[in-house]
Amino acid sequence: MADSERATPDDDLTRLRRLFLFDAVCEAGGIGQAAARAGRTQPAVSLAIGKLEESFGGRLFERGFGGSELTEEGVILQRRVRRMLDQMERAVANVTGHAGSGTTNPAKICRHLTDTQVRCHIAIANAGSAAEAAQSLGISQPAVHRAARQIEQNVGVSLYRRRVHSVSANPAGVEFARCLSLALYEIAQASEDLAYARGQLTGKVAIGVLPLMPPRLVARAIQRLRERYPAARITVDEGSHARLLRELRMGAIDIIVGGLREPRLAGSVQETELFADPYVVAVRKDHRLARKQSVAARDLADYDWVVPQRNVPRRAVIDSIFARLPVKPLVVVETSSLAMMMAMLVESDCITLLSRSQIREASSGSEMVALELETPEASRAVGFTVRTDWLGTALQQAFVEHLRRECEIRV
Numbered sequence: 001m002a003d004s005e006r007a008t009p010d011d012d013l014t015r016l017r018r019l020f021l022f023d024a025v026c027e028a029g030g031i032g033q034a035a036a037r038a039g040r041t042q043p044a045v046s047l048a049i050g051k052l053e054e055s056f057g058g059r060l061f062e063r064g065f066g067g068s069e070l071t072e073e074g075v076i077l078q079r080r081v082r083r084m085l086d087q088m089e090r091a092v093a094n095v096t097g098h099a100g101s102g103t104t105n106p107a108k109i110c111r112h113l114t115d116t117q118v119r120c121h122i123a124i125a126n127a128g129s130a131a132e133a134a135q136s137l138g139i140s141q142p143a144v145h146r147a148a149r150q151i152e153q154n155v156g157v158s159l160y161r162r163r164v165h166s167v168s169a170n171p172a173g174v175e176f177a178r179c180l181s182l183a184l185y186e187i188a189q190a191s192e193d194l195a196y197a198r199g200q201l202t203g204k205v206a207i208g209v210l211p212l213m214p215p216r217l218v219a220r221a222i223q224r225l226r227e228r229y230p231a232a233r234i235t236v237d238e239g240s241h242a243r244l245l246r247e248l249r250m251g252a253i254d255i256i257v258g259g260l261r262e263p264r265l266a267g268s269v270q271e272t273e274l275f276a277d278p279y280v281v282a283v284r285k286d287h288r289l290a291r292k293q294s295v296a297a298r299d300l301a302d303y304d305w306v307v308p309q310r311n312v313p314r315r316a317v318i319d320s321i322f323a324r325l326p327v328k329p330l331v332v333v334e335t336s337s338l339a340m341m342m343a344m345l346v347e348s349d350c351i352t353l354l355s356r357s358q359i360r361e362a363s364s365g366s367e368m369v370a371l372e373l374e375t376p377e378a379s380r381a382v383g384f385t386v387r388t389d390w391l392g393t394a395l396q397q398a399f400v401e402h403l404r405r406e407c408e409i410r411v
Contacts, residue, residue: 015115023078083389084184087183207255209236212259212308217403221406228398279380297324300351307333309334355382
């Protein structure tokens with residue numbers, strides 16, 4: 001079997017040519033009309049639609065004398081295919097700088113792309129080189145290089161850095177791969193939409209959780225989700241804001257939950273606030289400061305501190321507190337781990353800045369307390385971030401609603 005065949009098996013749900021023809025039939029209203037417009041024979045288009053129906057496990061068209069009419073499942077797939085094509089066309093327009101007609105028309109360029117070209121390009125961008133892309137796809141390096149040359153020729157712009165012994169995506173190529181990944185993601189979503197329409201309460205939601213986010217809040221939302229979707233596949237990845245945002249923009253995760261950025265993000269992502277969660281100076285419950293009826297800001301300089309790393313917004317608040325103290329406190333640990341931060345407080349006389357929800361959600365519930373000390377600049381908003389044009393499946397939207405409700409009830 002050839003490398004290109006192994007890269008795009010016959011049952012691959014993202015067979016682009018079949019999806020292109022499916023869209024052509026939807027637009028033309030019949031297989032014959034679509035075949036004429038696409039320059040294909042009617043039997044070839046019928047065969048492509050039949051294989052697509054076999055892949056998705058249901059009829060997409062009702063065929064009659066007047067043409068082909070979409071079934072309910074066909075309507076579901078059409079919505080996702082149109083979103084896929086719109087994203088691919090925008091990706092081509094952005095990378096080429098052309099949105100016009102003729103040979104530079106993004107729609108025409110898109111319809112010359114193949115699964116092998118797209119998958120190899122995404123793999124090169126993600127893996128960092130053609131050699132590693134070949135290894136990840138399980139095909140030969142010559143096949144990857146051939147696909148790279150073809151997609152570059154089709155698009156008409158440079159997508160790669162070529163050196164003597166390596167090929168890697170250039171910045172334009174990396175962004176193009178990101179947009180193509182999002183486009184293909186729509187077809188994975190289509191499979192879940194169809195399963196839901198058939199009464200199958202399954203699906204997947206990929207959640208990114210920011211450091212210092214109370215995990216029990218997310219856990220409760222997941223548990224509520226599983227009560228209705230017991231077969232749901234749920235992944236939770238904790239990481240830095242920069243990494244999770246990058247994965248969100250690529251379609252690797254569906255939603256980020258945690259503290260929102262100031263100023264708020266815009267453009268390709270959308271942030272939604274769930275609740276205000278003010279910061280407080282926190283200590284273990286039997287700490288000497290916890291027993292004081294009145295705590296002054298200068299008292300904070302007498303104790304060691306555990307702080308988050310500098311890429312976390314909370315660190316800026318702590319630095320502003322330090323700037324007003326007569327003596328800068330000693331920082332003994334920098335960590336982005338909420339569990340480590342709380343452990344240090346319980347096992348020592350260290351101080352830190354937590355949010356009220358983190359103290360309330362702490363295991364055992366009463367190991368830490370907030371000092372009666374005003375920190376007027378210390379506030380944050382907790383919420384979730386999704387892609388601006390995100391269309392979640394029923395399962396993914398249900399998780400968002402459970403998260404909203406848990407925040408309303410518990411916080």
